[in-house]
Amino acid sequence: MRTTGQKDNPALQIKPKVPETTSIWQHHHILDVDDFSREEIELVFHTTRAMKEVLSRPIKRVPTLRGKTLITLFYEPSTRTRLSFELAAKNLSADVANLSASASSVAKGESLVDTLSTLQALGADIVVMRHPHSGAPYIVTKYITASIVNAGDGWHAHPTQALLDLYTIQEHKESLKGLKAVIIGDIMHSRVARSNIWGLTTMGIEVTLCCPPTLLPAGLGGEQLPPVNVEPNIELALDGADMVMTLRLQLERQQAGLLPSIREYIQLYQLTEARLARAKPDALVFHPGPVNEGVEISPAVAHGPQSVINEQVTNGVAVRMALLYLLAGSQKQ
Amino acid sequence: MKHLLIQGGRIIDPSQGIDVTGSLLIAEGKILWLGKGEATPPQPDYDVLPAQGLIICPGFIDLHCHLRQPGFEEKETIATGTKAAARGGFTTICCMPNTSPPLDNQTVVEFIKAKSASEGVVRVLPIGCISKGRRGEELAEMGELASAGVIAFSDDGEPMLNSHLMRQALDYSRAFDLPVIDHCEDKTLTAGGQMNEGVISTRLGLRGIPNAAEEIMVARDLALAQLTGGRLHIAHVTTEGSVELIRRAKEKGIKVSAEVTPHHLTLTEERVIGYDTNAKVNPPLRTKRDIKALIQGLNDNTIDIIATDHAPHTEADKLCEFDLAPFGISGLETALGSLMSLVHSGEIDLVALIAKLTQEPAQIIGNKYGGLGTLATGASADVTLFDPNLEWVVEPKAFASKGRNTPLAGERLKGRVMATIFQGNLVYKDDSIKVKAK
C-alpha cells in the first residue's frame, strides 16, 4: 500500500516524472477506454493520487471547477455511480444538477438529442450520462459542445469503472505488466467487462474470460479487439490469477434462455473461497457493484481479506475527480 | 416532339450484345435507330445530345425499392422517389408493398398506378403482397393483384415465417408465372439484432444478426421452390453461405433468382463503428469475406441482378440512439457511383454490371410492360447516360429523395449518371449536358 510519508512519497522526489502540462491528454469526452494510451492512463493515476490527498483533508474541497456546471443525466437508475460523480464534482466546487429519466421530459417523449440541446442551452459544461442503449453518448457528442462523460451505455462501455479498477490494482501491485486477470460472469452483456478488457490489456495485463459459452460474445480473436484468453472452467481459469473480477448476474439472462437456471450458474461459476484459493495468495477480488451475494460471489469472499470492493468505491470518487479535472482543461480548445 | 440524337458515346446494350461507339436516335418515345461509329441517321431533323466520353445504355431497372406512399409520405413519395430514381439512372423501379395500406388489393395498386402516371417521372411497377395485410397468415388475392399488374409478390420488410404459407405462395403463384420474393430472415435468431454478429458488434456492444439467420431461410425457401416448382426470388442476399446455397440450387435446376444491393457489395460492418445510424440496414452490412463471395456470385450468375432496396427515412427518424433507429439506406442516387468502384478495381466487368442492372431484371419482369432493359429498335426509349470516370462527392442535401440516410455522405465516388431518358423524355440531366439543334 502506498503511504504519504515523507520518505517514500513520490511528491518529495526532486525530479518531477511527469511533464509540466497535460499535453498527453487528448480527450474532450470520456466515452470509452479503447482510445486511452498507456501514458494517458498513467496520467489519470497520477492525478488521482493528488485527488486522494484532497479527500484526506478535513475540507475535501478545492476550487478547480468553480463556475463550471455539471449535469448528470441518468436514463438508468443508479444510486452509487451517480452519487460518486456528484461528490466528485462538488469536491471540485462545480455546480451540480441531476436529471433522472423518469422525472424529466424524457418520459414525455423528448428525444435524446433534444434533451441534450436543452442542457447545453442551460449552460452545462459537462454532462455525465448513463443510457441503456450502446452508443448513445457518441451520437450526443455530434450535437453539443459540452464534454460528455459516459457513465455506462448499454453493453458497450463504462470507462470510469475500468479506470478506477486499474487504479485500485496499481495501488496494490508494484508493476502491472504481466499480471493475470480473470473476469467471470456475463461478459456478453457487460460494459464493465468490455471497458476492463481494453484498460487491462493496454496496461500489459493478461486477461482471461470465464463464463458459460452462451454468455461469451461473438468475434473474440478478431482484429478489432484486444487479445484475450477464454476458459469456461472456473478452476482452470483461476489458476495463478493476480486479480479476479466478478460481474453481476442479471436474472433476466436466465429468463432469456441463456442459462438453464441461476442454481446451475452458482454451481459452476460462483467465486467461493475454495475456488479463490487456486489464484495467487495475494490475488485481489473485484466487483463493480451492486453485489448479488450468494450468486456470483460468496459472502465470505465478498467480505474477505482479498476483497477490494470497498476500495473500488472510494477510489471511484478520486478517479472521477481526476477525470473531471483533466476534462476541464480540454474545454478551452 | 423533335427527334433526339444521342451522339458519339459508347453504346453498351447487353440484351443485343452490343458494345460499340455510336449514336442512338429517339423518336416519339421509342428507339428509332442505332448507328455505329460516325454514322448519322437518315432522318433530316433532330436535336443533338453530345455523349462523347459517356456510356449509353438501357435505363436501369430496380426490382426492389420502397416508395413509402401511401402511408409514409414524410419519408418519400412517388414523386420524390421517381425523381431520385431518375438521378440515379433508373427508368423502371418496382415498389415493395409495405405501404399503409399495403398493396394487397387492386384498389391500392390502382392508386400507385395513377400516382405514378400523374406525378412520377419514371416507370413504377407494383409488387403485390404475398399475404393479406402482410400479416403472414393468409394468401392475398394473387389473381386480382396479377390482373392489376403486379410484377411479383413479396411481404418484404417481413420474412415469410410460416413455411406452410410460403409453400402455398410458391404453388399458387405458378398460375400467374410471377416470382415470389422472400426477405430471408429467421426472426427468432435476429430479435433485437442491430448489425452483423461478429467482432464489431461485440466491440460496440450491439446485439448481432448472425449469417445463419439468413441462410436458414434461404435453405428453406430453396427446398420449397424445389418442392413446388414455383418461381423463387431471393431478396438482398448478403452472406457467403447464402450464395453457396443458391449456387447448388441452380445446379439442380431449381427455379430461383437472386439479387444483391450496391451497399452489400461495397460496404462492410466496419461502417457502423461510431454508431452511424445511416449504416444500420437489414440485412446488415457484413464482412469482406461475404463481399468476396457476393462478387463471385455475380460473376458466375448465381446472383442474377442488382437491386437497390432503396429505403428512405426522415432525418429525425435516424437521429437517435442506434438501437432505436429504423433500418434502411437511401440508395437510388448513389447506386451507380458505388458500383463503379468494383469496375474500376477490376472485380466486375462493366458490361456485366450493366447487364445486371438492365437485361437481367427485365428478364425477371417479363414482357408484361413491353420490352424493357434494351435499346432494340422499337423499344421504349429508356436510356441512361453515364460518365464512368467522373469523380464526385456524395452530398445528401442535394438528393432528390427525401431520404438523406446514406453512409456514403461526403464520400468521393468515381462514376456518375449524367442524363436519364424515360419514354423519350429527358427526366434528368446534369447541368453540363446541353441539347442543341442539329
Next chain:
Amino acid sequence: MPKKVIMTQEDMRRTLARIAHELIERNEFLENLILVGMHTRGVPLAKRLAANIEGFAGARIPVGTLDISFYRDDLSSLDLQPTVKYTDIPTSVDGKSIVLVDDVLYTGRSIRAAMDALTDLGRPQLIQLAVLVDRGHRELPIRADYVGKNIPSSKHEEIQVKLKETDGVDEVTITPTPGAKEGQ
C-alpha cells in the same frame, strides 16, 4: 539569446544562509515553524533553508510541499490543465507559523493561490513568504517577508532560477525575450 547570470552558485549559497539567519532572528518560536516549498523549485529551496536553520540554530524545522494546481486563477487562459503535483505537509497547519518558499515572486498570483490552499488545509496562525528572487510587477497586494535578491526586470525579460536538485546547476539568469510573454 544573450543570457546574463545575476546570481552564481556562491551568491545563492550566501543568500540562502542570510535568509536562514533572518528566519531565525524574526521567529521567536522556531518549534512552531513549518517551511512549505511551492512546486517545483520552492521545494529544494525550502529543504536547503531547513538544513541551514538546523546548522545554525540546531532546530529541525519540518518541510512540506504545496501544489497549487487546483487554486490557480489563470486556468481559463491556459491551453491545458497543469499536471498536478502533490501537496504533503507532514503536520497539521493549525496554529502554526508557515513560511511559504518559492523561487521567483512576480505577479503574486501563485502566492494568493497558495494562501487559499493553506487555509483549506487548516488555520495557520501566521503565513510568511520567502523568495529567492523578487522581480517586481505585482498584480495583487502581496509582498515577500524574506527576499534573496531584488531584480528589477521588464516584462520582456525572462528570469530563470536553476537549482542543482532540479536542473543540475545553481544559477539565476536573465534573458530578454522577443515579444511580451507573461510569466507566472
